[in-house]
Amino acid sequence: MIPFDYQRATDVDGAVTLLRAHPDAAVLAGGTNLVDHLKLGIATPDLVIDISRLPLDSVETTDDGSVRIEANVRNSDLAAHPLIRRDYPALARALLSGASPQLRNLATTGGNLLQRTRCVYFQDLSTPCNKRVAGSGCSAIGGYTRYHAILGASETCVATHPSDMAVALCALDAEVSVLGPAGERRIAVHELHRLPADDAVHDTVLAPGELIVAVTLPPVAAGAVATYRKVRDRASYAFAVVSVAAELTIDAGRIRDARIALGGVAHKPWRAQRAEERLRGNPPTEENFTAAANAELAAAQPLVGNEFKVPLVRRTLCAVLRELAAQ
Numbered sequence: 418m419i420p421f422d423y424q425r426a427t428d429v430d431g432a433v434t435l436l437r438a439h440p441d442a443a444v445l446a447g448g449t450n451l452v453d454h455l456k457l458g459i460a461t462p463d464l465v466i467d468i469s470r471l472p473l474d475s476v477e478t479t480d481d482g483s484v485r486i487e488a489n490v491r492n493s494d495l496a497a498h499p500l501i502r503r504d505y506p507a508l509a510r511a512l513l514s515g516a517s518p519q520l521r522n523l524a525t526t527g528g529n530l531l532q533r534t535r536c537v538y539f540q541d542l543s544t545p546c547n548k549r550v551a552g553s554g555c556s557a558i559g560g561y562t563r564y565h566a567i568l569g570a571s572e573t574c575v576a577t578h579p580s581d582m583a584v585a586l587c588a589l590d591a592e593v594s595v596l597g598p599a600g601e602r603r604i605a606v607h608e609l610h611r612l613p614a615d616d617a618v619h620d621t622v623l624a625p626g627e628l629i630v631a632v633t634l635p636p637v638a639a640g641a642v643a644t645y646r647k648v649r650d651r652a653s654y655a656f657a658v659v660s661v662a663a664e665l666t667i668d669a670g671r672i673r674d675a676r677i678a679l680g681g682v683a684h685k686p687w688r689a690q691r692a693e694e695r696l697r698g699n700p701p702t703e704e705n706f707t708a709a710a711n712a713e714l715a716a717a718q719p720l721v722g723n724e725f726k727v728p729l730v731r732r733t734l735c736a737v738l739r740e741l742a743a744q
Contacts, residue, residue, distance in 0.1 A: 419458065425467040429596060429630060432468050437598050437626035439464045444628065446489060447523040449516070450532040458542055459533075459549060473527075473630060476500065482636035488527030488629045492582065493518065495526060505634060507643040507662050511585035514647045517654050527629035530583050530593065530609065533620060534576040534684075535656055537561060547573050547617040555617075562722035564658065567730075569683040574617035575720060577681055578610060579656050584680035585645050587688055588662035591634050597627035606632070607678070610685030617684075638674065641666045642744045646737050647680070648729060657681035659730050665701070665741040672696045672705075679713075682730060689713045692734065701742035706735040 426432035436442055443451055443462035446469050454460035473487040476498050484500060495501055496512035516524065538544045538556040545554035557565055557575050565575045586606040593604045610621050623629075643664035649655040660680035666673045675696040677689040692709040699705045710731040717727050 419455070419461050421462050422464045423467065424464060426471060429468075429471060429473070429628065432466055432471065433596055433598065433626055433628055435464070435466050436628060439466075440625050442466050444468055446525040446528040447491070448528075449520050449524045450528065454533070457540055459540065468628070469525075479633075484634040486526050486632045486634070488525060488631055490526045491522060492516075492524045492526070492529060493521040496521070504637045505585075505589060505643070507645040507664065508582065508585045508589065508634070510645040511581040511647075511660075511662060514645065514660075515581040526582070526632055529580055530586075530606075530629060530632075531621065532580055535579045536565070536576040539576060547613075548576060549618075551616070551618050558720070562720040564656065564681070565720055565723055566683050567717045567719045567723060567726045568679075568687055569612045569685070570718065571613045571615065571617075573615050574613035574684060576613075576617075576684060578620075578683070578685050580686065581645070581647060581657065581660060581680060583610070584657075584660055584678045584686045585662040586632060586634075587678035587686040588664055588676045589634055589643070590676060591632050593629055594631040594633065595623060595627045596630050597624055599624075601630075603633070607686065607688040613684050620684075638664075638666050640668065641674070642741050644737060644741060646733060646740075648733055659726055659733055661730075661733050661737045663734070663737050663741060665696075665738065667701055667742065670700055672699055672701055675709075677713075677734070679730060679734075682717075682726060689734075691715070696738075701738070703735065703739070706738040707731070709738070710734045 442464040445467045473489040475487050492512050496509045502509045539546050539548050544556040591606045645662045647657045647660040657680045662678045664676045675693045679687040692713040695709040695712045
């Protein structure tokens with residue numbers, strides 16, 4: 418048993434103060450990821466800051482029509498919320514495709530965004546891993562790679578981000594509100610997570626002492642349709658091999674706007690900007706869907722053992738776009 422101190426935050430400012438004073442502290446909300454890491458010895462904080470009882474559990478519409486989701490809203494509650502089910506079905510579907518009902522009842526919005534990779538080498542302390550110890554090496558390269566990255570990876574790390582919710586939020590142009598020593602700031606979800614480059618230890622762009630307090634969804638565009646599709650090795654309780662969140666707006670037979678994010682393919686939820694650009698202004702045809710997928714996948718660098726992901730992403734993205742066009 419690795420000893421650590423425990424403090425329960427009584428307000429958000431107090432939690433930020435504790436985080437600033439203890440750079441190696443861990444934040445406990447639902448605990449569905451942190452408790453596993455404490456047991457495995459991956460996380461060794463000197464202090465655990467419990468924010469689970471902070472009043473950050475509301476889902477509200479703002480004056481401009483946006484929806485503000487506070488950080489402690491449980492995944493199950495968010496998926497079942499009438500507003501989310503009606504206006505943001507891609508988010509509801511992404512949430513319901515993740516984990517089990519028991520875990521969704523505990524997991525929080527903020528914690529889901531900050532969960533760490535499920536790479537088998539990251540979770541095995543007997544193997545080198547640059548995410549655990551910088552400069553120690555990446556055991557996945559040349560190892561078991563079925564679930565690993567084909568986009569945005571580096572020689573430092575080829576792990577993928579596990580969140581379904583984050584992929585949907587990325588496609589929906591959501592923003593994260595964070596509070597830190599310098600005050601509050603907002604970060605686009607597609608910019609929250611980092612690619613590994615030569616530093617795999619840090620998953621996000623959060624500064625020391627910053628705490629996620631809310632996620633904001635923009636108003637739904639008129640005529641937009643969206644969905645989330647997850648391809649996995651078994652029907653439930655499995656992380657994505659690949660996934661697609663997409664939103665299309667079609668007007669007068671042409672795609673006025675497209676927003677697409679991919680999961681299971683990169684160190685972060687992957688915003689498919691090349692595919693979006695290829696779709697905008699063009700008719701929603703199978704030829705254009707394939708061209709958009711090919712444009713995004715041109716930069717793919719699969720590993721030995723996950724080459725199948727390239728055609729799988731292409732087929733899944735085209736199927737999702739076909740489904741949305743039919744609506």
